[in-house]
Amino acid sequence: QQGFRIDQLVGDRRSLATSSALASLGFGILTAATLYFFHTGKLKLLSSAAVIGGIALLDLGLFTTDQVEREDFLSQRQWEAQYAPTQANNAINQDKDPHFRVWNATVGLTNDSYTSYHHKSIGGYHGAKLQRYQDLIDNQLNNQNMACFSMLNAKYIITQGQNGQPTAQRNPDACGNAWSVQTIKIVPDADAEMAALNAFNPKNTAVVDARYTYYVTDKLTFDPAKVRLTNYDPKYLEYAVEGGDAFLVFSELFYEGSGNDWQAYIDGEPVEHIRVNYLLRGLSVPSGKHEVVFEYAPKSHFTGQKINYAGSGIILLLLFWMGFKQIREGTNG
Structure with missing residues (x-):
């Protein structure tokens, strides 16, 4: 859809998943080996904690350098400058009711992050957009069906003014919340x-x-x-x-x-x-x-949360038991 062949995309995703899985396996083996040596008495508690901490920092460091490069960082001034409010934004923000949405008609519906910075926006980008909302964009919103914008509570529309600057217009047909x-x-x-x-x-x-x-x-x-x-x-x-x-x-x-x-x-x-x-x-x-x-x-969230708590509890109990055993053996020695 964007000029990429699907087999290339699948290959890249497969390669990324494989490299990530191998890295996770490697870190898992190192962590398991550290715990084994600690359990058998070949590593002290402090040394084991230092090794596991180093493994965690290495994992985070590798992930960070893989995802974010130095030029991706912006100063606070640079960041704020790209989202400086326009006269239209300031006019809309005078509305004391915080629960409405804005349609910025001067940009595309699926590639705009600026409007979402200032308002609850009809558009915007998300990598996991719901299919039904994308259907509505493709079949109705892109055709400027005002009834659909109104049912989405688009109370204000940002358009291009005569002076070339964005201007805010009130949608009298917005349906409300x-x-x-x-x-x-x-x-x-x-x-x-x-x-x-x-x-x-x-x-x-x-x-x-x-x-x-x-x-x-x-x-x-x-x-x-x-x-x-x-x-x-x-x-x-x-x-x-x-x-x-x-x-x-x-x-x-x-x-x-x-x-x-x-x-x-x-x-x-x-x-x-x-x-x-x-x-x-x-x-x-x-x-x-x-x-x-x-x-x-969602039931799935609460079920997963309980499993997470149970797993964390088991790990903490194992660490407590291993530490207690190490201290007792040191005392007896």
């Missing part, structure tokens, strides 16, 4: 879901894949409700909701991960939410006042 819709439109599959975004009003309609028909049953029209974001953290979102039997759309990416990695709650009770508008979150909320929470709590 979350909103209630009047109707749901059921489409047969993901392709139809994407196509439906070509001409729709995100403030009134939510487009839903037929796989979620069970969630909405036969009810396709809903009452209005007010939604307000009250607490924001990348892993924890809290909303205050008041109104009738509503269907809410949240301007956050729907992500299942290994299985319900994002869990929704209504008044503290876990509930299911679905994907709408190809990549956003949708949730049915009963009438009245409610607190809605989205929390990122």
